[in-house]
Amino acid sequence: MAEGPLVHHYANRLRRVLKGKEVRVEFGIRKLKQFEPSLEGLRVQDVEAHGKQFRIHFPDNRVLLVHLMMWGSWRIYRNGEGWDKPPERARLIFRTPTHDVVAFSTPIVRLLTKSELKEDPKWGNLGPDPLRHDFSVKEFFRLLETQATREIGEVLLDQQVISGIGNILRVEILFQSRIHPRRLVGSLSENEKHEMLRWIFRFTKTWMKRMEKKADWISIYRKSGKTCSRCGTLIEFSRQAGRITYACPSCQCLS
Ligand SMILES: [Zn+2]
Numbered sequence: 001m002a003e004g005p006l007v008h009h010y011a012n013r014l015r016r017v018l019k020g021k022e023v024r025v026e027f028g029i030r031k032l033k034q035f036e037p038s039l040e041g042l043r044v045q046d047v048e049a050h051g052k053q054f055r056i057h058f059p060d061n062r063v064l065l066v067h068l069m070m071w072g073s074w075r076i077y078r079n080g081e082g083w084d085k086p087p088e089r090a091r092l093i094f095r096t097p098t099h100d101v102v103a104f105s106t107p108i109v110r111l112l113t114k115s116e117l118k119e120d121p122k123w124g125n126l127g128p129d130p131l132r133h134d135f136s137v138k139e140f141f142r143l144l145e146t147q148a149t150r151e152i153g154e155v156l157l158d159q160q161v162i163s164g165i166g167n168i169l170r171v172e173i174l175f176q177s178r179i180h181p182r183r184l185v186g187s188l189s190e191n192e193k194h195e196m197l198r199w200i201f202r203f204t205k206t207w208m209k210r211m212e213k214k215a216d217w218i219s220i221y222r223k224s225g226k227t228c229s230r231c232g233t234l235i236e237f238s239r240q241a242g243r244i245t246y247a248c249p250s251c252q253c254l255s
Contacts, residue, residue: 002068004051004164005207008131010074011049017076017099018044018056025064026093027109035111044094051129051163055117063117065110066092072106126163130204141193144185152188152196153181154241164204167243171221173199180252181245187255220246 002010025039045057054066066072072091077083077100085104092109094101103109110123118124127143128135143161155161156170165173174181177196179188188196206217219229224237224246233250 002052003166003169004131005204007052008049008208009211011047011054014101015047017101018047018094021096024095028091029109051126051159061114063112063114065123066103066106067108069107073104075102125160127161129163130200131164148186150185152179152183152185153245155185157241168221169203171246172203172218175220178252180254181240181247
């Protein structure tokens, strides 16, 4: 699963190749093929990441929304360079005078107007993204307050409360904040919420900076059966919001 930092990293690379370029767009999705002529010769206005979504903007007010989910990936090829993935898995191709930019195996590709995207209940209503300049602390805390009776480990994965956090980030953020993932949001103190936010910023930025390097900031993700580096207690794991979550039962506060 691509979490926010990886999505921002790829969006930056795509922006360098696509922004301001006249593109030919090809879809590997039958129902989108009919829209190819309407995009012919348009220049890409911008490429942005919001949470786990890629949004590629066109000057006619339309947006291509791409979500990689578990299986998708982007590749950028120079003209004439052979593709390292089967062409039949290409779901979306941008051809520029110098590059082919290809989204392979992405389950979600949507072509929407800006207002359609904004009003879309599934894709439009994203919570603030800690890697974006428009992140609002106030808005994040306001949204958290509306989730008082849910567990924090579940809420951190809710893209409509905060976007871009996936399983690795939620586990590590809660471990460093010493908050047990089963805690109800309404039970968190102001200090705990601020501490959590501090680690949200820290880990999303660290991951972006160390994209190509070893993930040495990971302390307990997938470390069940090992002991907590802080207190020596055995790390526990359980299912939460459909994913495996990890926690130290001793130093991550349960109440
Ligand atoms: Zn511990």
